[in-house]
Amino acid sequence: MARKNFSYDNYSDSLIVSNRQKNEIVKNNFEVGNIIFSLTGKGKIVSIEIREFSSFLESCNLDPNIVNSINNMELVITPKKDTIFLVLKIGFLESGKEISKNIPLILPLINQ
Numbered sequence: 001m002a003r004k005n006f007s008y009d010n011y012s013d014s015l016i017v018s019n020r021q022k023n024e025i026v027k028n029n030f031e032v033g034n035i036i037f038s039l040t041g042k043g044k045i046v047s048i049e050i051r052e053f054s055s056f057l058e059s060c061n062l063d064p065n066i067v068n069s070i071n072n073m074e075l076v077i078t079p080k081k082d083t084i085f086l087v088l089k090i091g092f093l094e095s096g097k098e099i100s101k102n103i104p105l106i107l108p109l110i111n112q
């Protein structure tokens with residue numbers, strides 16, 4: 001798993017994962033539930049923020065206490081016709097072992 005930029009804020013219980021390159025500028029944000037997506041002017045998703053991350057982990061059948069042992073995070077984005085497939089890859093230590101979990105996030109596209 002490649003290392004990506006991520007940060008977790010205990011106080012607000014929010015996680016930010018970014019794939020943004022140095023030359024990319026965030027122009028828009030949109031919100032789906034507790035997830036905020038940041039996009040460039042061309043519509044490329046460059047980061048996500050997950051609010052209430054502990055509850056998010058629980059909804060994925062993961063112990064929210066792993067948040068303190070997360071050592072790697074990757075956001076994989078695959079656009080397909082009428083859908084964007086996002087996979088949040090979480091790497092963490094559990095009982096001294098490196099564990100990796102993939103959490104799929106699927107967003108339907110709405111034609112305007």
